[in-house]
Amino acid sequence: MTPQALVGWAIIGSMHVVGLAMLLALYRLLRGPTVPDRILALDTLFVAAIAQLMLFGMHLGSAVHFEAALVIAMLGFVGTVVLSKYVLRRDIVE
Numbered sequence: 001m002t003p004q005a006l007v008g009w010a011i012i013g014s015m016h017v018v019g020l021a022m023l024l025a026l027y028r029l030l031r032g033p034t035v036p037d038r039i040l041a042l043d044t045l046f047v048a049a050i051a052q053l054m055l056f057g058m059h060l061g062s063a064v065h066f067e068a069a070l071v072i073a074m075l076g077f078v079g080t081v082v083l084s085k086y087v088l089r090r091d092i093v094e
Contacts, residue, residue: 008059015055022048039083046076 025048028041050069057065 011055011059015052015059018048018051018055022052035087039080039087042083043076043080046072046079050076 022045025041025044029038029045032038032041050073053065053069053072057063057069
C-alpha cells in the first residue's frame with residue numbers, strides 16, 4: 001500500500017470516529033440533565049463539526065471546507081459565550 005492510500009484510510013477512519021463523537025454530543029445535548037451540560041455539549045458539537053469539515057476538506061483536497069470550518073468556529077464561539085452569559089445573568093445585553 002502506498003503512503004497516500006494509508007493517509008486516505010486514516011482520514012476516513014477519523015471521520016467515522018468524529019461522527020461517533022458528534023452523535024454522543026448530540027445525545028448529551030438532548031438528554032443533558034442541566035443547562036450547563038447542554039451548553040458544553042453544543043460547544044463539543046461545534047468542535048466536532050469543525051473537525052469533520054477539516055477532515056472532509058483533506059479527503060477531497062478542497063480549501064472551501066476550511067473556510068466553512070472557520071465560519072463555524074466563529075459562530076460556535078459567539079454562541080457559547082452568549083448562552084453562558086444568558087445562563088449566568090438571565091440577560092444577554094448589559
